[in-house]
Amino acid sequence: QQQVKQSPQSLIVQKGGISIINCAYENTAFDYFPWYQQFPGKGPALLIAIRPDVSEKKEGRFTISFNKSAKQFSLHIMDSQPGDSATYFCAADRGSTLGRLYFGRGTQLTVWP
Amino acid sequence: ETGVTQTPRHLVMGMTNKKSLKCEQHLGHNAMYWYKQSAKKPLELMFVYNFKEQTENNSVPSRFSPECPNSSHLFLHLHTLQPEDSALYLCASSQGLTFTGGKPNEQFFGPGTRLTVL
Numbered sequence: 001q002q003q004v005k006q007s008p009q010s011l012i013v014q015k016g017g018i019s020i021i022n023c024a025y026e027n028t029a030f031d032y033f034p035w036y037q038q039f040p041g042k043g044p045a046l047l048i049a050i051r052p053d054v055s056e057k058k059e060g061r062f063t064i065s066f067n068k069s070a071k072q073f074s075l076h077i078m079d080s081q082p083g084d085s086a087t088y089f090c091a092a093d094r095g096s097t098l099g100r101l102y103f104g105r106g107t108q109l110t111v112w113p
Numbered sequence: 114e115t116g117v118t119q120t121p122r123h124l125v126m127g128m129t130n131k132k133s134l135k136c137e138q139h140l141g142h143n144a145m146y147w148y149k150q151s152a153k154k155p156l157e158l159m160f161v162y163n164f165k166e167q168t169e170n171n172s173v174p175s176r177f178s179p180e181c182p183n184s185s186h187l188f189l190h191l192h193t194l195q196p197e198d199s200a201l202y203l204c205a206s207s208q209g210l211t212f213t214g215g216k217p218n219e220q221f222f223g224p225g226t227r228l229t230v231l
Contacts, residue, residue, distance in 0.1 A: 002155065042225075046219050089155075100169070101220060105154065
């Protein structure tokens with residue numbers, strides 16, 4: 001059973017556009033929701049993360065929107081750039097009781113110049 | 114060296130070979146992880162070690178044998194693998210397993226070992 005469901009699988013956006021990736025989870029015990037970015041030949045790296053006590057977190061062009069009642073969260077990339085082209089993974093964790101990340105399947109983002 | 118390093122970066126082996134993957138973290142962390150990354154699949158957690166002790170084995174076949182001699186080093190010993198074991202094997206580390214001081218533990222990943230089993 002997949003703990004975190006991510007969509008879309010791939011996304012093509014024009015430079016300057018908004019990229020939106022969505023994730024959903026079932027386990028209400030999750031209390032930490034990070035997004036990881038992975039470039040070819042590299043391991044995933046933490047991009048931005050949110051705890052369920054807030055509905056939005058913004059860092060530069062990257063924003064997480066979190067809907068606790070719907071058990072959904074999404075990543076928005078504003079003013080998308082070709083350098084943002086990478087694979088993005090959402091994840092969920094019960095970090096306060098048991099540190100174990102459950103990852104989504106990933107979204108391959110391509111930003112065309 | 115900084116962060117999390119993995120060697121080798123690429124490995125091709127036959128089904129009867131025995132090989133080992135090495136991971137080293139230079140971050141002073143106490144927890145280390147092995148993940149398997151296959152095409153179009155979520156990252157699959159394989160093993161978790163905390164203070165050198167294995168805390169999780171995610172139903173991994175016995176042909177994968179982990180070893181954690183200290184908090185900085187993690188090995189994955191491979192023997193009699195199958196072609197479907199071909200994947201990117203990622204090592205990660207974190208300060209601890211659960212939140213530390215109320216803050217989540219970020220996992221830092223290495224670049225991975227691309228394994229091909231012929």
